[in-house]
Amino acid sequence: MSHPEGKPPSLMARLRRYIVAGILVLVPVGVTIFALRFLVNLLDRSLTLLPDRIQPEQLFGFQIPGLGIVLSLAVLILTGMLAANFFGRKLVEIGERILDRIPVVRSIYYGSKQIAETMFSGQSDAFRKPVLIPYPHENSWALAFVTNSDLGEIQHRTGQDVVGVYVPTTPNPTSGFNLMIPRKDVIELDMSVDEALRMIISLGVVVPVWNPDGKKVAKAVEAQGKKLPGKD
Template sequence: MSNSPGRAGTEPEAPEQRGPIGAVSRAIRRRVMAGLLVALPVAITFFILFWLYGMLDAVVFSPMSWVIGQVLEASGVASDQLPGWWYRWVLPVINLATLPVLLYFLGLAARGRMHRAIDWMLLHVPVVTTIYKAVRGAFQAVEMQEASANTFQRVVLVEFPHPGMKAPAFVTRSMSDVRTGQTILCVYVPTTPIPSSGYLLMVPEDRVVELDWNIQETLQTVISGGLTAPETIDYFGQVGTPTVAEPTHRPPSSMGNARPAGLTESD
């Protein structure tokens, strides 16, 4: 029987495409992608550093050099009399030394009215707000990583957002229930890719699973959407053992001084 012309397009792939040549091409693509994943973060990091230095040079360093030159001329030293090493070494060092001072005062004003006004304005300008939110979220994630060591106590798994599903969470505080004495954990569930926004849950300690990841591994997993997650996880681990303390308030008993059942006056 002859093959139907209409089935010509459904012919199986040629053996050469699925054989050694296909394996080599797939291996080459994987190696190229791996090389890009290594090179791009480095290239982007240096690009941002060069761009930041160029911006600082135009906005801070050059005006500061001009101010220093005016001060020297006012003190009787002409700028054309200064040696070349002054411009090549001394002046850049002075500029770099004043940069931390400038950043320090900016940090003091970070929570001031001016910062809040600029933040409000950028969040209400069309188009600009999209870019500003992304950039601000990225830096908030970095800030959260720096402060996580002092803020979070440990990492756990909690059922979220539905029963049967679990999400990593950070324990921020422990409380005691006034009726049962059971330990209640305040946990923070970060969201992807910006962990600075998330959900606060109050969960009994016996309903969480201790996660065998450290805080940095968990934050990196959340930011990357799971791409950098550790290879192993104790997903079905034993839930935490509840810590029961003596209740601080006891509900009034309706039994009064009633004797236990089975006891008589003669007993």
């Protein structure tokens, strides 16, 4: 930045620049530490499942952060090993028959099971493609993720080729809206799911750069007075 008559920047200008530079460094670090700390504390709660006499605080006299992650992974691996063999599958079938007789529990269990199978089976297109949809009205657009393209009765009742989409809220994408949109109104995007999530979390400030050939640039820029290539 040039200064009139070659004068160096004032003390206040330098302080302001240093403060901004400090914010740009520390805010992302702070948010990352906060998120990791939240995740570790959340998983550490799994230690409450252990009997009191073998709690880490009882054995070692102090708490070990992150031990809950190890316990959670061990439980997941052991459960997967058990469910993958014949004896384990029989136990799961017996458990599901019992749950099937409890009205409210049955709905929660099978709903959660279908979500897990859809998300982790690797055979579904759910949340694998970011799209643009006209929302909340036809003259505005919102980022969304396709959740299902086969809506059964809804397809028949609407008389249209519709797809299910999830519209996440900003800056917390874990809450949002489930909408059914005509396929003709859904615009597929070249950006990845990670890039779309970064744009949502940043309140639309961080935008992945796109060129007319559809090639993505890894670097993100602030969308302040800048025109994306291919846009008028």
